[in-house]
Amino acid sequence: MTFPRLILETGMGNDLDGEDYTKAACRAVHDAIYHSSISLFRSLNLDSSKMRVKVRIGVAQPDLVDSASVKKMLPHGIVSVEVVPGGLNINDSESGIISVIATAAVEAFYEIDKSKFGKIK
Numbered sequence: 001m002t003f004p005r006l007i008l009e010t011g012m013g014n015d016l017d018g019e020d021y022t023k024a025a026c027r028a029v030h031d032a033i034y035h036s037s038i039s040l041f042r043s044l045n046l047d048s049s050k051m052r053v054k055v056r057i058g059v060a061q062p063d064l065v066d067s068a069s070v071k072k073m074l075p076h077g078i079v080s081v082e083v084v085p086g087g088l089n090i091n092d093s094e095s096g097i098i099s100v101i102a103t104a105a106v107e108a109f110y111e112i113d114k115s116k117f118g119k120i121k
Contacts, residue, residue, distance in 0.1 A: 004109065005109050006040065006109065006110050007107065008105065008106070009035075010106075011032030012101065013028030013031055013102050013104070014099060021059050021100050024100040024101060027102070028103055029073040032105070033106055050110065051077040051109060051110045053106065053108050054108075055074065055082070055104060056083075056104070057086075057102055058083075058102065058104075059083065059086060059100065059102045060088065061089075070083075086103055
């Protein structure tokens with residue numbers, strides 16, 4: 001049995017005036033997962049709670065993201081969250097406010113019996 005990646009979604013989120021890295025990260029995950037409809041699990045009668053979901057968030061200050069809050073954004077699966085340097089901060093020199101922009105990649109993996117589907121890379 002192997003766990004090939006079945007789904008890759010990407011998204012972007014921001015917090016324009018609150019300087020909240022977690023809010024921007026959650027919005028990026030929301031953007032990634034809610035603009036698509038994945039009927040694979042229903043069509044193949046797969047248990048979505050068994051999928052493994054890997055979330056990677058890019059923000060300018062990774063240590064300011066609450067990974068547990070980001071994890072709660074995913075409605076199914078066994079979820080892991082990694083926060084890495086990335087994204088973008090935009091400073092408004094007049095107000096001193098930083099707009100936080102986060103990017104997200106959400107990958108879903110599911111255990112597949114190769115013998116049932118032929119060659120799987």
